[in-house]
Amino acid sequence: MARITERGTRARTAVAATAIAVAATVWGVSTLVGPGHTPAHGIAGDHDPARPDGSGSGPGGKPAKGIPEGITHASESGANAVNITIDDGPDPRWTPQVLDVLAEHGVKATFCMIGPQAEAHPDLVKRVAAAGHRLCDHTMNHDTAMDRKPVAYQEQQILDAKKLIEAAAGGAKVEYYRAPGGAFTPDSRRIAAAHGMRPLGWNVDTKDFGKPGAAAIVDAVKREIGNGPTVLFHDGGGNRAQTVEALDGVLGWLKQQGRPTGFPVRTAPDAADSADATAAHGAEESDGGAVGTVS
Numbered sequence: 001m002a003r004i005t006e007r008g009t010r011a012r013t014a015v016a017a018t019a020i021a022v023a024a025t026v027w028g029v030s031t032l033v034g035p036g037h038t039p040a041h042g043i044a045g046d047h048d049p050a051r052p053d054g055s056g057s058g059p060g061g062k063p064a065k066g067i068p069e070g071i072t073h074a075s076e077s078g079a080n081a082v083n084i085t086i087d088d089g090p091d092p093r094w095t096p097q098v099l100d101v102l103a104e105h106g107v108k109a110t111f112c113m114i115g116p117q118a119e120a121h122p123d124l125v126k127r128v129a130a131a132g133h134r135l136c137d138h139t140m141n142h143d144t145a146m147d148r149k150p151v152a153y154q155e156q157q158i159l160d161a162k163k164l165i166e167a168a169a170g171g172a173k174v175e176y177y178r179a180p181g182g183a184f185t186p187d188s189r190r191i192a193a194a195h196g197m198r199p200l201g202w203n204v205d206t207k208d209f210g211k212p213g214a215a216a217i218v219d220a221v222k223r224e225i226g227n228g229p230t231v232l233f234h235d236g237g238g239n240r241a242q243t244v245e246a247l248d249g250v251l252g253w254l255k256q257q258g259r260p261t262g263f264p265v266r267t268a269p270d271a272a273d274s275a276d277a278t279a280a281h282g283a284e285e286s287d288g289g290a291v292g293t294v295s
Contacts, residue, residue, distance in 0.1 A: 066267045069193040071184060071201040072176075075229045077262025082229050082254055084109040084247075084261055085202060087138060087178070088236030090117055090124035097244045098235045099131060105251040107261045110200070112136035112178045115161030117236060122168035129172035134263055136176035137162045137197055144181030151187045158191055175266055176200040198266045203228025206250075208243040217246035222253065230264060 075081035084102070086109050089095045095111075102109055111128050113135065118125050129135060139146065139157040146154055162174045177192035178200045179185075189199045204224040206217045221231055231250070233243050254261065 067193045067196055067198050068267070069186075069189045069199065071189070071199045072264045072266070073201055073203055073228045073230050074265045075262040076265055077260050080258075081260045081262040082225070082231060083264045084231055084233065084251075085112060085136070085178075085200070085264075086110070086233050086235045087112040088117075088142065088234050089113055090121045090128065091236040091240070092121055092124065094240040094244065095121075095124050095128070095235045098233075098240070098247060099127060099133075101244060101248045101251070102133070103131065104248070105255070107251055108132050108134070108263065109261075110134045110136050110176060110263060111235070112138040112176070112200070113161075113165050114138050114142055114236065115140040115164040118161075118165040118168040122170070125165060125168035125172075126170050129169045134176065135165055135169060135172055135174045136178050136200055137165060137174045137192070138178050139180055140164075142180040144183055146180060146188065147183035147185045154185065154188045155191050158188060158197075159195065162195065162197065176264065178202075198264065200230070200264055202230045202232040204231040206231065206233055206243075206246065208240070208246060209234050209237060211239070211242050214242045214245035214249065217242060218249040218253065221246075221250045 073083075075083050084107060086095075086098055089098075089111060090113060098109075108131075111133055113125065115137075125135070137158060138161065140161045141157065143149070143157065146157060158177060162177075165174050166172070174197055176199070177188070177197040179188055182201065184199060184201075192199050204221055204227055206220045208217045212220075225231070233247055234240060235243065251261075
């Protein structure tokens with residue numbers, strides 16, 4: 001009887017120890033991954049992405065150069081400056097015309113390029129970079145539903161495009177990432193920042209993509225410029241004759257208003273930019289909010 005009792009005690013002890021071990025494993029996994037989060041690189045902890053304060057590491061363990069994960073809107077040229085951004089190119093017909101208008105006004109812009117378009121037109125990418133404009137990653141396929149796709153897909157769309165754009169540029173770096181349609185996610189912002197690209201939103205959607213007429217595009221800028229400094233135009237995706245005409249009108253109007261132009265903030269944000277990033281982060285999980293819905 002004593003031996004039977006001893007065996008029963010040992011069995012109960014083994015079961016209890018197994019339960020504790022299983023519970024500890026479950027707790028550890030949930031603590032590492034967190035609710036609702038799928039790591040981009042397998043087990044959480046395999047990769048130390050850049051943190052918003054720049055204290056994390058970039059690819060290969062190298063510093064991420066202080067690139068925040070928050071969506072930028074502010075201008076490096078100050079509170080009164082305007083950022084001109086051009087999406088969906090490069091296009092062999094329209095990008096040269098956009099570049100000519102920018103050159104006539106002495107304005108530098110940020111070109112958000114589609115990876116395969118850049119690969120197909122490396123001469124235009126080089127021309128954009130040589131003129132002193134900045135490059136922005138606008139993904140491979142312009143998938144406006146990226147925010148509902150797996151993290152691995154988002155990473156592929158972002159990093160493959162960056163590689164193609166930089167190869168076409170022949171040395172110039174891609175400095176920003178803009179999600180198609182404003183479909184940012186915390187993961188896509190993290191991936192971009194960890195690879196040296198500041199997530200870039202916009203404040204003024206000119207609606208030029210819908211071809212409402214050059215006058216309507218100019219009026220949209222005048223009406224909405226109070227929303228913030230970053231203005232969205234397109235040099236790809238179809239006939240952009242109205243955009244070229246409207247861009248000339250907008251740049252002339254900005255000069256009359258005494259508004260300089262500049263590039264979006266990339267690194268340590270100022271107070272205004274921090275507020276923008278916070279607002280954009282809250283909006284991005286719904287319809288894109290301040291970063292718009294079509295780009």
